[in-house]
Amino acid sequence: MSERPEEKTLAEKSPASYECRACGYVYEPSKGDSKNDIAAGTQFEDLPSNWRCPVCGARSNVFVNIGATGAPSGFEENLNYGFGVNRLTPKQKNLLIFGALALGFLFFISLYGLN
């Protein structure tokens, strides 16, 4: 019962990174936070309640889940689009643009297929 390999995206399996809305610092669980003595591998949820952004000192409730960094696009990233469109990284913007182009191209080709 422990194996359900294809049901989760890579982004869901990987630990989520969190971005500071105040300064843009990104907490990555795989790196931890050496400035605050947080060991690598510490999940954001497991950070001490008095943990603060190492760059600007903002409280942890200022941070937003930006999904796993470096993983293919997953559901978590999509959820963030609702309130995070203006904070898209260049990589995410390219993904949106080329995704739309690819869809348009496929639609164009399908018109030829009708004849």
Ligand SMILES: [Zn+2]
């Ligand atoms: Zn910050």
